[in-house]
Amino acid sequence: MRYILLLIFAFFGTLATAQDWEDQQLFGPSNPARTLRVISxxxxxxxxxxxxxxxxxxxQLAVEYLVTSTTALDQTFRQSPQSYDVVISSAMDLQFKLVNDGHAHKVEDISHPDWAQWRQSLFAFTTEPAAIVVNRQAFEGHPIPGTRQELIQALRARPDVFRNRLGTYDVRQSGLGYLFATQDARSTETYWRLMEVMGSMGLNLYCCSGDMINDLTTGKIVVAYxxxxSYASARKDAQDILEIVLPSDFPTTMMRTGFVSSHSRHPEFAAAFIRFLAGLQLENNGQDGFPLPPLSPARDIERQPTISLGPALMTYLDSLKKQNFLQEWENAVVQ
Known part of the structure; x- marks a missing residue:
C-alpha cells in the first residue's frame, strides 16, 4: 500500500511540474481562506x-498568477479547465472560442460597455494597438516610416542595414501574433508584400512582445512589426532608444479579455476579480500610472478600428482556413 501511495504522489508531482510557466507567483497571506488561480x-x-x-x-484571499504564451494558455486550460478560476489573454479569437465552447461562467451583475463584452461571459478591459517599434539609431538621418508601405520602401532602400535585424511574431506559435496577422491580411494586400520583403531579408521570429522589445533595445533587431x-511604452529604460509607430494606413487594435472559468472551484471570488478588473480600468482611464492601457471610450473605438468581440473572430480558427493561412505565411516569410 505504501508503494502505491508513493507512486500516486510521484504521478501528481510530475503533473504539477509538467507545465513550463514563464512565471508563477503567489500573492497574499500564507494561510488564505481561498486561493484564486489566474492563468494569463x-x-x-x-x-x-x-x-x-x-x-x-x-x-482573506490569495492569488496564484501563472503566465504562459497565448497558444500555450489555450492548450493548457483545455487540458485541465478545473485547475483555473480566471483566464486572461490577449488572443481575442482563442478566448472567444473558449467561451463559445462553454468554458465561461456568466457574470451578470457587472456594469460594462456592450462593445467590450460578449453575453456577460467574456469581458475586455484594455484597448491595445499593434505597433511598428523601431530602434531610432537605425534611422538616424532618415525618416521613420509611418505606414506599412513606407516601411517596405525604407527596407528596400537600405537592405544592408536591416538584413537579419527584423522581427515579428511566429504566428505558428503565438496566438496573438496569428490574430494580428489574420486581421492585417483581411485589411490589405500590403501585409503580404511586407511579409515577403521582411522574409527575404532574414526575419527573426518571436513568441512574445517582451522578447522582441528586449532585442530592439540591444540592437539585435532594429524593427519589430x-x-x-503597451509593452514598448512600459520600458521606461528604453524611451530614448525606441520609437513606437501606430501605422496610419490602418491600425490593428486588440482588446485584452478575461473570463471566469465555468469549472472554477471559487466562482464567486473569480467573478469578484473580473468585476474589480473591469471597474478599475474604467475608473482609472489610464490615470495614476495604471500599468495597463484602459478601454478606449466608444468615440475612440469608432475612429480607431478595433477587433470586435463576436463570432467573426473564429473565422480563421477553422482548421482548413488556418492551414491555408499558415502555408501562405510560411511561403512569404520562411525564405
Missing part, C-alpha cells in the same frame, strides 16, 4: 499592482 498571457509586472489592489480589498505598443 500578460506579464506579471503588469498585473502585480492590480492583484495587490484587489487583495487589499479582499485580505506588430509588437504590442
Amino acid at each position: 498571457s500578460t506579464d506579471t509586472s503588469f498585473f502585480a499592482p492590480i492583484i495587490a489592489q484587489f487583495l487589499a480589498q479582499n485580505p 506588430n509588437v504590442l505598443g
